[in-house]
Amino acid sequence: MNNIPNRKAICDVLLEKAKDDKDIIVLCSDSRGSASMSPFFDAYPEQAVEVGIAEQNLVSISAGLAKGGKKPFAFSPACFISTRSYEQAKVDVAYSNTNVKLVGISGGISYGELGMSHHSAQDIAAMSAIPNMRVYLPSDRFQTAKLVETLLQDQKPAYIRVGRNPVEDIYSEENCPFEMDKATVLGEGEELLIVACGEMVKPAVEAAGLLKEKGIEATVLDMYCVKPLDTETLLEKASRARAVITIEEHAPFGGLGSMVSQAVGTNCPKKVVNMALPDSPVITGKSREVFDYYKLNAQGIVEKALEIL
Amino acid sequence: MKELKAKTFELRKDVLDMIRSAKAGHIGGDFSVMDILAVLYLKQMNISVENMDDPNRDYFVMSKGHSVEAYYAVLAEKGFFKREEVISEFSKFGSKFIGHPNNKLPGIEMNSGSLGHGLPVCVGIALAARKDHRESRVYTVMGDGELAEGSVWEGFMAGGHYKLDNLCAVIDRNKLQISGTTEEVMSQENLEARVEAFGWHVIQVNGNDLDELNQAFEEAKTVKGKPTCVIANTIKGFGGGSVMENKAPWHHKVPNDEEYAQITEELERRKEAALHE
Numbered sequence: 001m002n003n004i005p006n007r008k009a010i011c012d013v014l015l016e017k018a019k020d021d022k023d024i025i026v027l028c029s030d031s032r033g034s035a036s037m038s039p040f041f042d043a044y045p046e047q048a049v050e051v052g053i054a055e056q057n058l059v060s061i062s063a064g065l066a067k068g069g070k071k072p073f074a075f076s077p078a079c080f081i082s083t084r085s086y087e088q089a090k091v092d093v094a095y096s097n098t099n100v101k102l103v104g105i106s107g108g109i110s111y112g113e114l115g116m117s118h119h120s121a122q123d124i125a126a127m128s129a130i131p132n133m134r135v136y137l138p139s140d141r142f143q144t145a146k147l148v149e150t151l152l153q154d155q156k157p158a159y160i161r162v163g164r165n166p167v168e169d170i171y172s173e174e175n176c177p178f179e180m181d182k183a184t185v186l187g188e189g190e191e192l193l194i195v196a197c198g199e200m201v202k203p204a205v206e207a208a209g210l211l212k213e214k215g216i217e218a219t220v221l222d223m224y225c226v227k228p229l230d231t232e233t234l235l236e237k238a239s240r241a242r243a244v245i246t247i248e249e250h251a252p253f254g255g256l257g258s259m260v261s262q263a264v265g266t267n268c269p270k271k272v273v274n275m276a277l278p279d280s281p282v283i284t285g286k287s288r289e290v291f292d293y294y295k296l297n298a299q300g301i302v303e304k305a306l307e308i309l
Numbered sequence: 310m311k312e313l314k315a316k317t318f319e320l321r322k323d324v325l326d327m328i329r330s331a332k333a334g335h336i337g338g339d340f341s342v343m344d345i346l347a348v349l350y351l352k353q354m355n356i357s358v359e360n361m362d363d364p365n366r367d368y369f370v371m372s373k374g375h376s377v378e379a380y381y382a383v384l385a386e387k388g389f390f391k392r393e394e395v396i397s398e399f400s401k402f403g404s405k406f407i408g409h410p411n412n413k414l415p416g417i418e419m420n421s422g423s424l425g426h427g428l429p430v431c432v433g434i435a436l437a438a439r440k441d442h443r444e445s446r447v448y449t450v451m452g453d454g455e456l457a458e459g460s461v462w463e464g465f466m467a468g469g470h471y472k473l474d475n476l477c478a479v480i481d482r483n484k485l486q487i488s489g490t491t492e493e494v495m496s497q498e499n500l501e502a503r504v505e506a507f508g509w510h511v512i513q514v515n516g517n518d519l520d521e522l523n524q525a526f527e528e529a530k531t532v533k534g535k536p537t538c539v540i541a542n543t544i545k546g547f548g549g550g551s552v553m554e555n556k557a558p559w560h561h562k563v564p565n566d567e568e569y570a571q572i573t574e575e576l577e578r579r580k581e582a583a584l585h586e
Contacts, residue, residue: 025440049436052470057429057463064433067418069364069441072433087423088460092430096412096420 002141002169006162007036007105009141013148014073018044024152025049025065027074029058034164035075035105055085059102063092066099071152077111078104078161082123089159094132099155102127103162107137108199108249109282110164112290116281120161125254127159128227134158135227137198137248142171143224146178163199163249165287170201170222183230185237189217192305193241195234195260197223199287200247200296207301216305226256231263239268243308245301247275249291273308275300310519311586316386317347317519318580321548322573323382323392329569331400333408337559338452339379341483341516341543345450346383348522349479354448358388361416365443368434370419372427373452373481374409375561380417381406389416425458427451428478432467435476435536446530450479454486457495462507468536469508476536477529478509481516483545485557504538516541550575 018024018040026040027049041048049065051058055076062072074081081104082089093100104123111118127135136151136158138144144162151158170186171177177184186201187208196204201222208218219237223230238244244264246257257274264272275296283293291297295304321343328334350356354367371380381399385392398404405414409422419430427449438445455461468476482500484491491497501511510532514521522541529537545560546553549572553559564572 046440051463051467054463054466056425056460057432057467060426060429060460060464061433061436061467063419064430064435065437066433067368067430068434068437068445070437088426088429091420091423092426098419 003166004141005036005164005166006138006141006144007164009144010103010148010162011036011040013145015040015043017152018047021071022047023069023071025070025072027051027058027062027072029053029055029076029080031076031105034077035103037075055080056088059085059088059100060092062100063088063096063098071099073101073103075103075105077118078107078120078123079118082120082126082159086126089127089133090130093157094130097132098157100157101151102159104159105162106164107161108163109277109287109290112285112287115284119282121251121277123159123161124226124248124250124256128254128259132157133227136160136224137226138162138224139198139201139222140167140170142169142173142176143178143222146176147224150180161198167199168202170205181225181228181230183225183233184222185233186220186222187218189219190240191216191242192218192309193221193237193244194218194301195221195223195244195246195256197226197248197256199249203296203298204247204301206298207305210298210302211305216309218305223256226259229259229263234260234263235267238264238270241270243271243273245273245275245304247296247301249296250276252276252279271308273304275304311583313347313351314519314583315580316351317343318548318576318583320347320379320382320386322576323385323396324378325564325569325572325576326396327378327381327399328563330396332563333400334378334563335375335561336378337485337545337553338373338376338481338483340547340549340553341545342373342376342450342481343379343548344517344519345479345481345522345541346379348519348526349448350383350387352523353526354446356387358415364441365445367445368418368431368447370427370431370449371410371421372449373424373455374421377408377410380410384416387416390414424452424455425460428461428464429467431476431478432464432471432473435473436471438475439473445475447476448479450481453480453482453484453491453497454494456480456497465504465507465509472508472534473536474533477526477539478536479539479541481543482540483543485545485555485560487557487560489557500540508535510535510537511540512537513540513542516543517547548576548579
């Protein structure tokens with residue numbers, strides 16, 4: 001079982017790249033520990049900025065640093081950076097087109113026991129609705145590293161959400177196919193298409209294996225690029241499938257499921273079923289317990305597939 | 310300085326013409342802030358059409374973005390775009406001269422409009438300049454009604470914490486906002502002491518006096534180890550005479566024909582007086 005969370009993978013990439021690139025700046029809002037960024041603050045104090053518990057300041061200062069030629073990565077719990085500083089993300093980052101990478105850590109229901117204040121089940125919807133904001137939910141540590149390396153090459157705004165806990169590997173050091181803004185296709189089966197992002201990719205892959213044992217061939221899309229959604233791959237696969245299941249660690253509205261439904265409904269109408277968190281505060285528990293309760297797991301996907309096919 | 314003073318009334322006439330042409334705008338704050346912008350752009354800041362890609366230039370963010378007409382007038386004076394163009398196109402359908410600053414236009418660094426953003430953004434710009442050992446000075450202008458936004462105080466906190474002596478925040482203290490006086494809406498008492506308490510050097514001036522403003526910006530350059538805040542005590546509608554000075558409704562009132570004539574006459578009178586001081 002992998003014990004390296006995706007946030008640590010981000011830190012490792014930035015630590016490596018900051019050796020040569022002195023314009024990389026990491027900002028935290030009293031969140032360096034949760035962000036796994038303490039090693040960066042220790043190694044590169046001149047490239048680290050602490051703003052205190054002030055997410056609006058975090059995002060605006062990041063925008064100013066970008067205006068001044070820097071490459072800021074702003075880290076804060078996803079629940080706060082996505083909505084507490086939403087207007088700063090909209091105006092100072094996206095609208096002003098500053099090269100700011102917003103990193104929402106402990107995303108979704110990572111802080112399962114801490115209640116709705118600490119859950120980010122609205123971040124995909126909120127961030128995706130902003131013009132010029134890209135939204136990424138990488139699935140495992142290898143993909144996270146590739147994503148961050150790629151984002152360092154461009155000058156555009158982006159929001160990246162990662163979870164708090166280590167997630168099981170999907171890819172490996174040697175085998176992590178990655179093309180920017182293209183979904184990764186996992187398996188080829190034409191009966192069912194499962195579209196997942198972030199921590200839900202692993203259960204989707206497991207579900208595909210279980211379905212195969214029952215004679216149902218499924219394709220899984222790791223749609224880490226929620227915006228811009230890879231509609232080309234999505235429609236190619238959806239047009240061949242009998243039905244589509246989406247699964248995400250997000251509210252049922254405005255997230256991956258909404259976007260996939262919109263694209264499929266418009267271009268190649270098929271039955272699309274969205275699996276997501278409920279439109280209510282979620283039950284208390286560790287994230288795994290919460291996922292299981294709402295059947296956001298491999299078994300839940302299998303049951304849903306058998307129900308609709 | 311008397312030519313510059315005369316110029317400020319010409320620029321106010323440009324604002325008046327923009328607003329008359331668009332039948333929209335925020336004229337009261339434009340007239341109060343004009344002297345601050347004129348001193349910064351035409352006297353103080355190292356910003357020009359030629360040096361906008363030079364990282365050593367000075368930086369300016371118009372935090373009170375609704376005073377965009379005054380900003381456009383000064384940027385046109387600096388040659389970033391044509392005065393006639395902005396007067397005829399401001400706020401018209403499809404125009405690039407939007408009713409708040411937009412950085413697709415030359416000369417504008419950041420988009421604004423939502424209040425309470427300029428100061429924290431400038432903290433970031435000033436931090437970047439300091440990290441690169443650049444000489445840039447960083448300026449923002451806020452309204453006094455804007456000070457009710459909590460993010461302004463996050464910016465003051467960080468500016469003081471990081472001792473950003475390359476940062477200068479100006480408050481256009483015209484004491485009026487849409488609903489009435491700032492003291493009625495949300496008291497801004499003891500402003501100087503409050504900003505000082507955040508670790509800032511504070512200078513109070515008559516914000517419609519070009520010499521006082523210029524001296525304040527010169528003093529700010531000499532202050533080391535802390536940022537400077539210039540509280541510019543202004544008159545909302547300054548230059549518009551008895552028609553509009555110190556009258557809250559002129560926050561975004563559009564003058565009718567009679568008022569337009571009266572304001573034009575008053576601006577012309579003050580311009581002539583400035584030239585003959």
